[in-house]
Amino acid sequence: xxxxxxxxxxxxxxxxxxxxxxxxxxxxxxxxxxxxxxxxxxxxxxxxxxxxxxxxxxxxxxxxxxxxxxxxxxxxxxxxxxxxxxxxxxxxxxxxxxxxxxxxxxxxxxxxxxxxxxxxxxxxxxxxxxxxxxxxxxxxxxxxxxxxxxxxxxxxxxxxxxxxxxxxxxxxxxxxxxxxxxxxxxxxxxxxxxxxxxxxxxxxxxxxxxxxxxxxxxxxxxxxxxxxxxxxxxxxxxxxxxxxxxxxxxxxxxxxxxxxxxxxxxxxxxxxxxxxxxxxxxxx
Amino acid sequence: xxxxxxxxxxxxxxxxxxxxxxxxxxxxxxxxxxxxxxxxxxxxxxxxxxxxxxxxxxxxxxxxxxxxxxxxxxxxxxxxxxxxxxxxxxxxxxxxxxxxxxxxxxxxxxxxxxxxxxxxxxxxxxxxxxxxxxxxxxxxxxxxxxxxxxxxxxxxxxxxxxxxxxxxxxxxxxxxxxxxxxxxxxxxxxxxxxxxxxxxxxxxxxxxxxxxxxxxxxxxxxxxxxxxxxxxxxxxxxxxxxxxxxxxxxxxxxxxxxxxxxxxxxxxxxxxxxxxxxxxxxxxxxxxxxxx
Numbered sequence: 001x002x003x004x005x006x007x008x009x010x011x012x013x014x015x016x017x018x019x020x021x022x023x024x025x026x027x028x029x030x031x032x033x034x035x036x037x038x039x040x041x042x043x044x045x046x047x048x049x050x051x052x053x054x055x056x057x058x059x060x061x062x063x064x065x066x067x068x069x070x071x072x073x074x075x076x077x078x079x080x081x082x083x084x085x086x087x088x089x090x091x092x093x094x095x096x097x098x099x100x101x102x103x104x105x106x107x108x109x110x111x112x113x114x115x116x117x118x119x120x121x122x123x124x125x126x127x128x129x130x131x132x133x134x135x136x137x138x139x140x141x142x143x144x145x146x147x148x149x150x151x152x153x154x155x156x157x158x159x160x161x162x163x164x165x166x167x168x169x170x171x172x173x174x175x176x177x178x179x180x181x182x183x184x185x186x187x188x189x190x191x192x193x194x195x196x197x198x199x200x201x202x203x204x205x206x207x208x209x210x211x212x213x214x215x216x217x218x219x220x221x222x223x224x225x226x227x228x229x230x231x232x233x234x235x236x237x238x239x240x241x242x243x244x245x246x247x248x249x250x251x252x253x254x255x256x257x258x259x260x261x262x263x264x265x266x267x268x269x270x271x272x273x274x275x276x277x278x279x280x281x282x283x284x
Numbered sequence: 285x286x287x288x289x290x291x292x293x294x295x296x297x298x299x300x301x302x303x304x305x306x307x308x309x310x311x312x313x314x315x316x317x318x319x320x321x322x323x324x325x326x327x328x329x330x331x332x333x334x335x336x337x338x339x340x341x342x343x344x345x346x347x348x349x350x351x352x353x354x355x356x357x358x359x360x361x362x363x364x365x366x367x368x369x370x371x372x373x374x375x376x377x378x379x380x381x382x383x384x385x386x387x388x389x390x391x392x393x394x395x396x397x398x399x400x401x402x403x404x405x406x407x408x409x410x411x412x413x414x415x416x417x418x419x420x421x422x423x424x425x426x427x428x429x430x431x432x433x434x435x436x437x438x439x440x441x442x443x444x445x446x447x448x449x450x451x452x453x454x455x456x457x458x459x460x461x462x463x464x465x466x467x468x469x470x471x472x473x474x475x476x477x478x479x480x481x482x483x484x485x486x487x488x489x490x491x492x493x494x495x496x497x498x499x500x501x502x503x504x505x506x507x508x509x510x511x512x513x514x515x516x517x518x519x520x521x522x523x524x525x526x527x528x529x530x531x532x533x534x535x536x537x538x539x540x541x542x543x544x545x546x547x548x549x550x551x552x553x554x555x556x557x558x559x560x561x562x563x564x565x566x567x568x569x570x571x572x573x574x575x576x
Contacts, residue, residue, distance in 0.1 A: 044416035098303035105296035131317035213400035264398035
């Protein structure tokens with residue numbers, strides 16, 4: 001296709017500026033996280049890294065004192081990992097199964113059950129946080145991984161992704177399987193699950209990132225530091241920045257934000273193709 | 285629905301049971317609770333409560349703080365959606381044209397999807413920290429009297445900027461894949477017909493992207509409504525004086541920090557109604573897509 005020299009030049013200029021717009025805030029945070037707090041306090045945010053990388057990140061990772069609580073960033077990373085993986089695994093399994101029932105069976109309660117599942121799309125967790133909190137408290141699930149993960153799985157986004165996908169699977173497969181005498185469970189495990197591998201991977205990646213980045217729900221239901229995820233830890237550190245009349249610990253707050261961002265960003269960049277495919281195809 | 289299906293048996297109930305169970309406990313029950321609570325008035329100590337019909341709703345709808353928050357939410361959502369869609373469409377069109385470095389640009393512009401909203405909030409508010417924020421210093425050295433701690437508009441500017449920054453990458457991914465879905469033959473014909481890239485964009489590309497744009501508009505509005513909670517909670521916390529609190533943030537502040545259960549529940553129910561309308565709207569229009 002014909003492109004003028006000027007057009008090519010502006011294209012690159014615009015894209016470089018766009019990339020800088022996205023990256024600069026994170027880069028500045030990283031560079032500033034590798035200086036002493038006195039230096040940042042006197043000289044402001046930094047564009048170039050300093051020499052305190054290992055001191056600051058080491059303190060955050062292994063010393064609970066640095067994160068202003070009773071847990072280290074390492075433990076928070078572990079909690080985030082549990083949340084991300086638990087959310088993704090739970091969501092994939094539960095929604096695959098529910099979608100299978102909806103698409104492949106004719107049963108009495110199919111229509112009302114479908115509408116119950118659909119209704120969860122209407123009311124995100126954010127609009128029913130207070131009663132959700134009370135229900136989880138009544139069940140004695142505050143400050144447990146179960147209470148953290150299960151209510152998040154209640155929304156039906158995953159079920160709709162798989163429903164769309166199953167509907168695109170040719171009917172002939174089921175006919176053939178039935179001729180060969182395969183029952184419904186056999187068909188699901190031996191044919192449908194292997195067929196869905198790419199789809200499962202894509203949804204898994206998206207859900208892991210969504211789970212890792214959860215904020216409001218963990219904030220409400222983890223009153224015990226031991227269950228803090230790293231995203232919640234950020235608020236904790238940020239809120240105590242100005243406490244105690246000391247020089248604010250900006251570098252360590254930045255170090256924590258960098259550590260909270262590296263795992264999901266890596267997942268998205270490494271599995272970029274799968275992730276983009278999953279995002280674009282499922283949301284249609 | 286499938287043409288061929290399995291016979292009636294217990295199997296579908298077994299498969300659908302886990303989801304229905306979780307939804308009943310963690311969704312239907314709390315939603316019913318919210319509805320019930322919205323008709324109750326609790327005394328100051330939460331010891332007793334009485335049924336007051338629609339009084340909580342009247343109180344909410346006539347309170348100036350709710351109205352102000354509603355207006356802010358609408359203005360905020362529209363601005364965030366329009367700005368982030370415009371920026372990412374602009375970037376996607378350019379990224380679709382380049383040949384050298386196309387892959388790198390794509391990666392550089394899409395990773396932001398993985399950043400958590402509160403992380404974005406923290407990064408943003410640090411840039412505007414009066415002690416050391418570069419943007420704060422830059423704005424003031426240009427002669428703006430920028431002060432987001434006291435000035436509501438300046439605070440709103442920061443929240444909008446962060447929310448847009450966070451959302452550009454998602455929109456970019458959708459627009460780029462939309463652009464790459466336009467057949468090469470159409471693009472080449474368009475190049476022959478109009479030389480000017482701007483005219484080509486408005487007469488050919490943009491109409492072809494209309495379904496994507498419309499879909500993204502709904503996605504972005506939902507994002508601005510709900511997912512910006514983390515951004516607001518870390519950056520401005522609704523300050524100054526509640527001027528940057530969206531409706532969702534206000535439910536949280538009133539219900540958890542203010543312990544006004546009835547009022548918070550009534551706000552939740554009002555939000556539920558609004559979201560339901562938005563979702564039904566989305567399904568009606570997206571299921572049969574805008575086509576040209």
